[in-house]
Amino acid sequence: MREGASKLLAACSQREQALEAAKSLLTCNARILALLSQLQRMRKTQTLQRMGSSDVDERLPCTGKLAISDLRIPLMWKDSKYFKNKGGKSNLNQCAVFCLLHCGNQIYDTNLVMVDRTLTDVCFEDSILFHEVDPGFQLQVELYSSSVEDDLLTGSLGPRRLSRLGGSLGRTSGKKIRAALESAASCGNKGDPAEGSSSPPPLLPHPVGPKYQLLAHTTLSIAHVKDSFKTHDLSLAATVWLPLYGNMCCRLVAQPLCTVQQVISGELKLKFTDDTDSWENIYGVLKGTSLFCYQSEEDSGSEKPPMLKITINKDTIVCVSDKEPLQFQVLYISTQCRGEDLSYTLAFHAPEDTQRWMEVLWQHFYNISQWRHCCDNVMKIEEPANRKALKVKQVTPSSAEEGLVIQDLSTEICALLSTYYNERTEDE
Template sequence: MFSRNHRSRVTVARGSALEMEFKRGRFRLSLFSDPPEDTELQRKLDHEIRMREGACKLLAACSQREQALEATKSLLVCNSRILSYMGELQRRKEAQVLEKTGRRPSDSGPPAERSPCRGRVCISDLRIPLMWKDTEYFKNKGDLHRWAVFLLLQLGEDIQDTDMVLVDRTLTDISFQNNLLFTEAGPDFELRLELYGACVEEEGALAGAPKRLATKLSSSLGRSSGRRVRASLESAGGSGSSPILLPTPAVGGPRYHLLAHTTLTLAAVQDGFRTHDLTLTSHEENPTWLPLYGSVCCRLVAQPLCMTQPTASGSLRVQETRVRAGELEQAAGRPFTLSISNQYGEDELRHTLQTESRGALQSWMEALWQLFFDMSQWKQCCDEIMKIETPAPRKPPQVLAKQGSLYHEMGK
């Protein structure tokens, strides 16, 4: 089987069209070697493929509900990343082919003179409010359903996810404690948030129904008759052929459904807590429906590189200004200077800086114009540096805490 890292000899048939192209010099070795950024993306793709295989094996071997939920979540995240990486690789390959043939992409016009700097985008303090009915939340009536939910976030080809959270009617909102950082963002970024959920009771109740049913029948029919009924139910449950029991799900493992989504852009960046609208994808008639209020609260901040890294470095001399009486003496050589003025309220402060040569002056002017352009693209993110906390390393998923309500205690 062919491997990317495997070295082997390639034989070209004599007189073939490929040999003629080599002789003419139309093919270069650079066409057969991937750029470093493509190699890194391919490495990420191979890693996610291996992770997906591991998640499939773990899901097949899961014996606990909590493990199945985590394995299914990992499988969904891996699939999303694989599709994202494959799409990005395809776009890069097409751009390379168009560049080699001297053509531009179909959507390209004249090349832009400047490109804005990249930056970091961090989202934290994610909360999604819930809207329960009065009878469910205040009067504690109705069936107690539970959902396992998590957020999937995508910016470009980078996809990240939050921890899984259990939700029931005792909660007023869904709170995610993760700080998610995207390090390669442009001012035109689009951060897509997707909320996925799986109804735990949908399959969890099925798993415990045979045992509870057998227990209730044995206690209501008496000792001798009850024992025989219970034994027949348990033996039939082991074979999986009893028509009395509820049918087992066709798919081994829980199913996550897309409950809501939204897209955040540069306009949503603010150094503070802010509320954004969600687009709901499920209705109350849907078995996987979760009573979402229709909004998400979060803190979305950005740090352009022009605010955290030096744009240019070198030697500049502040030119002194003196007022003297007398005739003006013509300078032997015209100094290479540039003026920078800052407005402080109604006052204006101007500095005149002198460089050593014309080339240095042009370099400084180019750096300043690039800085002005970056600030015009990142807008409010350049008013002041927004604080970004480095996300803590992700811990292995813990076993979901069991509910301590009377409902769940009676179901044991």
């Protein structure tokens, strides 16, 4: 992906293509660094496990989904300089802006937004969803910008690459396109022409083209999660192209798996009164902050409401006792519901069921304690719509890399890359 974006960036003749290719290249570099960091952490964990170190946590909280949407960054233009619109549209000083979002080894970028002095807010309509996020997540939001210029063909292209590119764009019009690119390349080629004709120039880490600069950044954690629109502070870079206020607004929501998935279920006995003979067979389902009690397993799978709902939260106390005159252990649950103290007594049909439920309950309490207020109510998360960049399925740079999926390039760039590499394979 990185090699393809670099080659296309050096050959772009359209402003939009060059901006998208440069953005894709920056995103690819960030993903490579994130994957290398993840690999290093995995190796460290494996080493500690082999050494029997106690630093490795045995109990881990459940993961969940994290979604950020409605991202807005207000601008602070000076009235005398920007809103009089003197000089016409050509002097609006446009720049391309996008956000890069890091959460662990998951990195996504927003769509490009063209910004000029007529805008008072930079609005990103993207809804970005992160999967398998732990409660200790650190979501980094970085704002990048690049100045928009008409002439982006300032690099150099070797004749061999130009011939392949011209062929991939069509046999008939290839000569005209190749001649135009050769002319543009010769203007920016400062090396020896004789040397340039022998082989293509090496792939540079930062090819010629649009350069994105970091304008501002911030880090969001579980403390910033709220099921509503909220403002967060931004740390501004040393040189800022845009007049930023120093904050951003977004909706950051989290959905732990323990709140939306069934944790455990099974047959139980519930005692309603102090009378030891007053037991009733029920079917219990633990999900979120409630233990739902149904008359049968069939009722739990239907739309029938539960006969009883026991609140399970961080303040709930659970203990096991065998003092009851029964042949099995019982489970005492003390909890609060709407300010009222409530107690329940549950029993299991087999000792292994008691152990299984207790282990699941302790893990559930641990999940709730780590996810904190995210477990109070189930926050709604909508699956983001498929972005335009995801429509092209595969690009095959070489026969050894078949099946490579490019997911962060625009449709137009992916199509150009696919055609380019297919024609190169035919020529060879």
